[in-house]
Amino acid sequence: MYLDDSYELSPEFFLLVKGVWEQFGEEIGHKDFNLEMTWIHQGVIFDVSWKKEGIAFRLKRWGRYLFNVKTAFIDLADSHQELLHQYNRLETSRQLLQKQTLRLETAYDIATSIRQSSQMEETLRTMTQALVDDAECSSARIRLMKDAEGNDLVMEASSGIDEPSASPITRPIVSDEKQVGEITIRPKIGGHRSEVEELLDYLLPIIGIAIHDSLVLRAVTDYKDNLETKIDERTAELRTTQVELSNTVRLLRNMQQVQNRFFTNISHEFRTPLTLILGPVKEIADRMDDEKTREELRIVLKNGKHLLRLVNQLLDLSRFDSGNMKLQASPHNIVPLFKGFVLSFATYAESKRITLECNSLEDEMIAYVDREKMEKVFSNILSNAFKFTPEGGRLEVTMMRKEQHFTVSFRDSGIGIPREKLPRIFDRFYQVEGNDTAAHEGTGIGLDLTKKLIELHKGTIAVESEEGKGTTFTIGIPLGNGHLRPEEVHEEVSGGRQMQQATIELTSTERVVKPDLNMVTEGQKPIVLLIEDNADLRNYIKRNVEGYYTILEAVDGEDGWKKSLEHMPDIIVSDVMMPKMDGFELCKRLKTDERTSHIPVIMLTAKSASKDKIKGFESGADQYLMKPFEAGELRARMQSLIEQRRRIREHFRRKGIFELDESNITPLDKKFLQKVGSLISQNISSTSFSVELLAEMAGVSRSVLHRKIVSLTGEAPVDLIKRIRLNRAAAMIENKTGNISEIALDLGFANPAYFSECFKKQFGIPPSQYSRKSTSR
Secondary structure, eight states, X not given: OOOOSOEEEOHHHHHHHHHHHHHHHXXXXXXXXXXXXXXXXXXXXXXXXXXXXXXXXXXXXXXESEEEHHHHHHHHHXXXXXXXXXXXXXXXXXXXXXXXXXXXXXXXXXXXXXXXXXXXXXXXXXXXXXXXXXXXXXXXXXXXXXXXXXXXXXXXXXXXXOOTTSOOEEEEEEETTEEEEEEEEEEOTTOOHHHHHHHHHHHHHHHHHHHHXXXXXXXXXXXXXXXXXXXXXXXXXXXXXXXXXXXXXHHHHHHHHHHHHHHHHHHHHHHHHHHHHHHHHHHHXXXXXXXXXXXXXXXXXXXHHHHHHHHHHHHHHHHHHHTOOOOOBEEEEHHHHHHHHHHTXXXXXXXXXXXXXXXXXXXXXXXXXXXXXXXXXXXXXXXXXXXXXXXXOXXXXXXXXXXXXXXXXXXXXXXXXXXXXXXXXXXXXXXXOSTTTGGGXXXXXXXXXXXXXXXXXXXXXXXXXXXXXXXXXXXXXXXXXXXXXXXXXXXXXXXXXXXXXXXXXXXXTSOOOOOOTTOOOTTSOOEEEEEOSOHHHHHHHHHHHTTTSEEEEESSHHHHHHHHHHHOOSEEEEESSOSSSOHHHHHHHHHHSTTTTTSOEEEEESOOOHHHHHHHHHTTOSEEEESSOOHHHHHHHHHHHHHHHHHHHHHHHHHOTTOOOOTTSOHHHHHHHHHHHHHXXXXXXXXXXXXXXXXXXXXXXXXHHHHHHHHHHSSOHHXXXXXXXXXXXXXXXXXXXXXXXXXXXXXTOSOHHHHHHHHHHHHSSOHHHHHHHHHHO
């Protein structure tokens, strides 16, 4: 047909085109070739579709009746060429996708071969079979020559059937940059060798990794099997050893029990005769007039006591070894407690002309300690220090708080300990050897026991020393009781603890103050100050009363006055004839000073004239004892004064400080109590009124106020203030002065709940019930 550039209205042309396309479809032979022609307004739509290898093709074209015939044929030819081009591109992509899929499937089979079996041979067989199944190989063989550690290994696996006509392809297998084997494959007949080589090169790194992992797994499995075998063998050996060890432990325990029984029995066997020796010898020495004989008896007593101390130490060590040494810790204000331990060596230090100092950076520190055991600790450390410190030397004891511990350091100016000997200083039975120590040989058990006693308190002990310059022992005791087991805590509250409890019962607006450094209250031994210039007489009195009192010593009247102000003792025993200040002047000063007027005084004198007795009583002495005197009489008089003081305290507990009809207190003390009572009454409604403010208003220090109030009334100042307020509260409730909250506020209690708690503690019932009880009456 001739086509020109003109336009014609020719629907027949579309029929002709349809026929041409149908013929074209038959010629190319595509499956499911279909041509549909749909007539529309002023035109037609051709819809051509076919399939090839599962891929569907479709082409739509639209024509109008009015068109250029030549242009239409050209457009039709261009569309056909575009269709063929797209088909060829899709075909190429399909082939590449198929090749990549084959690679990935083979790589996956090889990579997962190690998971299919823990046996190396089975893993290799899985790899070769994957190559035969997926990689167009007629056969595949893998041969290993080295294991994971580089040791020689012979292992081979193969799959498929060799095609002799096909040339083999061989590649090395590399693991950790070392050749461990090789792989050989043969392509299938008719296969493309280049494609097989390309696939093998692609898979080779994956094969290397899989074989490396398999070799490692094999090594781990072998190690595990060997380890299990060794463990079984070792377990059998351990069972045998355990049986032998159990038998040994049983024998050692039996031996330990025998040893402990021996030490316990021998200690008690020594203790009984020693008691029978020391008691009579002491009495004989007290009665003996011959000074030489008395001195010899003193030597017997001294060594007998030393032997008793050694027996006690052996018994303590035996208890430690058997596990029977138990801690019985109770709360103590350890500052005055430890200071008392140190001062008990004052006489001994004086006799050896050694300066003994005891300093504390704290006034009060509450710790849970076993008093008896801590006394042994101090005794052992101080005894050692005195033993190795020459005359004219110095021993300084310093106490301070260090974080959550209370530390005590004992620094002496003795001969020191060689540096190389320090690590063994706490070993049992160990003694430092040397010319300087030969004269001071001991048993070597004191420091071992000391260390165990400190560790029983969960504390620490350390030593520093420089030969020729001295030694420092430092112990640390934890504060509080959080470090102790419940069975180790015994809430037998000491005086220091009572004072602390009384202090913390203050309301939130009151200031909490510390008690005096050397405060001694109920629950502790009374403090006795012995003022005597004769050392032997001081020791004699001390020996006869030290079981009942804590002893302080002064060498003359002036020393006694200073120590009275420093320690505020519960009772003073003083000689009359002394240098610097005699007993009469001292007693007069004590009784006329508001700080010390409450302290009972016993005067010792050899003057028997009536005027001397009168002078003594005029100076304010409470008791007057003639020399020579019996130790028993002195103890009785001291106890009488202590009991008298107890009755005075009981009187004030029952009737308060406003009824001063007690004749056994001095006018100065009555005046003092009246002033204190008046100040409390004047400030009874102030919530900011505190013990420290009371002391300031009374014109005395807080420690003096505390000591005097406790000595006279048996109560700490804070408790006295609270008692007066609560007594006033009870009266106001009875008189219906106001409701309970108003009364509490009027009497200085900022917290009504705290007021009710204190009221119930004092009167046994809460204020609400007290009010109803008063109404019913």
